[in-house]
Amino acid sequence: MAERSFKAEVEHLKLGEGETFTGEGILALTKALLEAGVGYVGGYQGAPISHLMDVLADAEELLAELGVRFEANANEAAAGAMLAASVHYPIRGAVTFKGSVGVNVASDALANLASSGVTGGAMIIVGEDYGEGSSIMQERTHAFAMKSQFWLLDPRPNLPSIVKMVSDGFDLSEASNTPVMLMVRIRSCHVTGTFECKDNQRPGLTVRDALSNPRSDFSRVVLPPMSYAHEQDKINNRWPAAEKFVRERGLNEFFGPKQASLGIVVQGGMYNGVIRALQRLGLADIHGETQIPLYVLNVTYPLISDEFLEFCAGKDHVLVVEEGQPEFIETQLGSFLYRAGSQVALHGKDLFPMAGEYTGAVMLDALEGFIRQAEPGLLPAAVRAPNAEKPEIPDLSKTVPIRPPGFCTGCPERPIFAAMKLVEAELGKHQIAADIGCHLFAALPPFEIGGATMGYGLGPAANGAFDGGGEKRPVAIIGDGGFWHNGLSSSFTNMSFNKSDGVAIVVDNYYSAATGGQDVMSSRASNPTKSTKNPISKALKGVGIDWVREVDRTYDVARMRDTIREALTTPEKGPKVIVASSECMLNRQRREKPLRNKAIKEGRRVEAPRFGVDSEVCTGDHACMRLSGCPSLSLKKLDDPLRDDPVAHIDQSCVGCGNCGEVADAAILCPSFYRADVVHNPGGFEKWWAGLRSRVIDWLIQRRATRRLEFRVAS
Numbered sequence: 001m002a003e004r005s006f007k008a009e010v011e012h013l014k015l016g017e018g019e020t021f022t023g024e025g026i027l028a029l030t031k032a033l034l035e036a037g038v039g040y041v042g043g044y045q046g047a048p049i050s051h052l053m054d055v056l057a058d059a060e061e062l063l064a065e066l067g068v069r070f071e072a073n074a075n076e077a078a079a080g081a082m083l084a085a086s087v088h089y090p091i092r093g094a095v096t097f098k099g100s101v102g103v104n105v106a107s108d109a110l111a112n113l114a115s116s117g118v119t120g121g122a123m124i125i126v127g128e129d130y131g132e133g134s135s136i137m138q139e140r141t142h143a144f145a146m147k148s149q150f151w152l153l154d155p156r157p158n159l160p161s162i163v164k165m166v167s168d169g170f171d172l173s174e175a176s177n178t179p180v181m182l183m184v185r186i187r188s189c190h191v192t193g194t195f196e197c198k199d200n201q202r203p204g205l206t207v208r209d210a211l212s213n214p215r216s217d218f219s220r221v222v223l224p225p226m227s228y229a230h231e232q233d234k235i236n237n238r239w240p241a242a243e244k245f246v247r248e249r250g251l252n253e254f255f256g257p258k259q260a261s262l263g264i265v266v267q268g269g270m271y272n273g274v275i276r277a278l279q280r281l282g283l284a285d286i287h288g289e290t291q292i293p294l295y296v297l298n299v300t301y302p303l304i305s306d307e308f309l310e311f312c313a314g315k316d317h318v319l320v321v322e323e324g325q326p327e328f329i330e331t332q333l334g335s336f337l338y339r340a341g342s343q344v345a346l347h348g349k350d351l352f353p354m355a356g357e358y359t360g361a362v363m364l365d366a367l368e369g370f371i372r373q374a375e376p377g378l379l380p381a382a383v384r385a386p387n388a389e390k391p392e393i394p395d396l397s398k399t400v401p402i403r404p405p406g407f408c409t410g411c412p413e414r415p416i417f418a419a420m421k422l423v424e425a426e427l428g429k430h431q432i433a434a435d436i437g438c439h440l441f442a443a444l445p446p447f448e449i450g451g452a453t454m455g456y457g458l459g460p461a462a463n464g465a466f467d468g469g470g471e472k473r474p475v476a477i478i479g480d481g482g483f484w485h486n487g488l489s490s491s492f493t494n495m496s497f498n499k500s501d502g503v504a505i506v507v508d509n510y511y512s513a514a515t516g517g518q519d520v521m522s523s524r525a526s527n528p529t530k531s532t533k534n535p536i537s538k539a540l541k542g543v544g545i546d547w548v549r550e551v552d553r554t555y556d557v558a559r560m561r562d563t564i565r566e567a568l569t570t571p572e573k574g575p576k577v578i579v580a581s582s583e584c585m586l587n588r589q590r591r592e593k594p595l596r597n598k599a600i601k602e603g604r605r606v607e608a609p610r611f612g613v614d615s616e617v618c619t620g621d622h623a624c625m626r627l628s629g630c631p632s633l634s635l636k637k638l639d640d641p642l643r644d645d646p647v648a649h650i651d652q653s654c655v656g657c658g659n660c661g662e663v664a665d666a667a668i669l670c671p672s673f674y675r676a677d678v679v680h681n682p683g684g685f686e687k688w689w690a691g692l693r694s695r696v697i698d699w700l701i702q703r704r705a706t707r708r709l710e711f712r713v714a715s
Helices: 007-014 025-035 050-058 060-065 076-082 099-116 142-148 159-176 186-190 207-212 226-249 268-280 305-312 328-340 360-374 414-427 438-443 461-466 480-497 536-542 557-569 585-601 623-628 659-666 684-706
Strands: 020-024 040-043 069-072 093-098 122-128 151-153 180-185 192-196 253-255 262-267 294-297 299-301 317-321 345-347 475-479 503-508 547-551 576-581 606-613 633-636 647-650 673-680
Touching (some): 020 025, 025 186, 050 069, 076 099, 093 099, 099 122, 099 142, 099 226, 122 159, 142 151, 142 299, 142 328, 151 159, 159 192, 159 226, 180 268, 186 268, 226 305, 262 268, 262 305, 262 360, 268 294, 268 317, 268 360, 294 305, 305 328, 345 360, 414 557, 461 475, 503 557, 536 547, 557 659, 623 633, 623 659, 659 673
Parallel strands (some): 040 093, 093 122, 122 180, 262 317, 317 345, 503 576
Antiparallel strands (some): 020 192, 151 299, 606 647, 606 673
């Protein structure tokens, strides 16, 4: 069950010649692929392109009608290997995955693909996840494009430019026999707009047709001596062909006056930020007409020396707007100027920060600084001579607490780590390796469990150095998404083969939840196009791991605690794996809430559990929060002057998972938690019974009040 359904939007993908498409970047990318005659598509979900995989899945029927093969790949390496179809056959193929981490996983396949070269157009749509909204290490895809020679496209973030670059990218790939990467940042993925459609194209050669007429070319196999010839082919043939195509097709763009003493070179994806900054400086209008020449690199690799030098002709200063580090583009452009003996002063990281996202404020300050240095007369008088110094931004890091990500309300992973905290209190701290996924939030307060993560599916493998035996067993955490992505082969086979004595906990929430709730092999739902309901425990036993314990309800904190304790203390040797299963609460709510609301609206009886804290019983020691950390569990100040400390309180965001009460019970905390079942559309008897109970309770309250001893001050 994906985070969002695109069934309605998929209808827009059927638009034809002369019609106008309106929507967001993800849908426009899909439409562009169909217009380009793609023959097969695949990939692996991950921000910011998770929705692209969801769109392709929802459009599977349309893809089949056009003869397009779609595959939701097991990981990025499988997606990269899928592009092998374009090596020998003139079939256009495209795969998609998340930024540098996806490229890292797929690097073996992609390096071989780039070496052998392609016959049909091959495109990797990379969701570049760099900047303050990123969820990964701060790296760029650019380095891999340079290392293996992929042409790197970075279109301006508007729908017509993105759609055009998909078409041009396939043509460039075929003209130079080289795969290309199309980079889209989060703003490009979700930007909305319009473009004029073309008819969808059936692939000239479908994968079904190719199977009927197999081809092979031994010269494209990456083995000596062919691999040596591949490198020479890259330099002597593919690279010049790519440069020629980029120039003749005009893939890079020029804006602004032809003659000026200064100019700006900008990555295509950063164009909107540059224009907005120039508008704020009074040097561009709302339509993007700029007073400063711009050289927009919709192709950031390869860079075209002649094209750049022509742009620099007659200029004294040129600024390079290149987000992230190292400064690959700036360094290459500087070498072009040096070899040409040019006296143009090249600016870039001397004005921009070396690392970090180019936010609006960063862009504005850097461009203003560049113009003040190069030609201050261009700036309007108000900007040229500001009335006052800019106020210093105070450092709030010591006074305002950070807001790190955390588990959702009702998350079934929370009780797992509450149980681990209880075991830790008994047995002491253990070496714990984490993995990619929601469970990584356990490294943060209040749990502080797990201190390192080496990659998706590599949690247990990261403990390899500690598996040689010791007083305490190492523990690894991995999710079901990571298990099927890479964990079974790289972590659990590794544990089994090396006779590990460590413990691994597989957090099974039924989905690849962290990437948007897509199905995985062990999902419990029926999927008409994918194989689901394959138990993780069965796969583990298939690779020789016999000590496997299954906990089918993670909210049972006492059972989770006992199972973890058993794994850490049993005298039995060999790898020990606990499969802890409960459905992702976010996906469960997405499925159940509409059904519940519909039933209530139709007048049917619906019962919903709610939990609360009896403020009269709560002692205010807050141990429940330290072992739970649920967002719905907060504090409430009482009116009682004899009780200064705030007590625990459950707010309206509670989803009724019961974790707080389970934790309190397992940890032998105060019995202040209670459950109340809210009944919608109750029957007649239930209404009568509720009324009777209410009257009895009111009578008891009044009876107690009359017996209360009170002291009053005489007036």
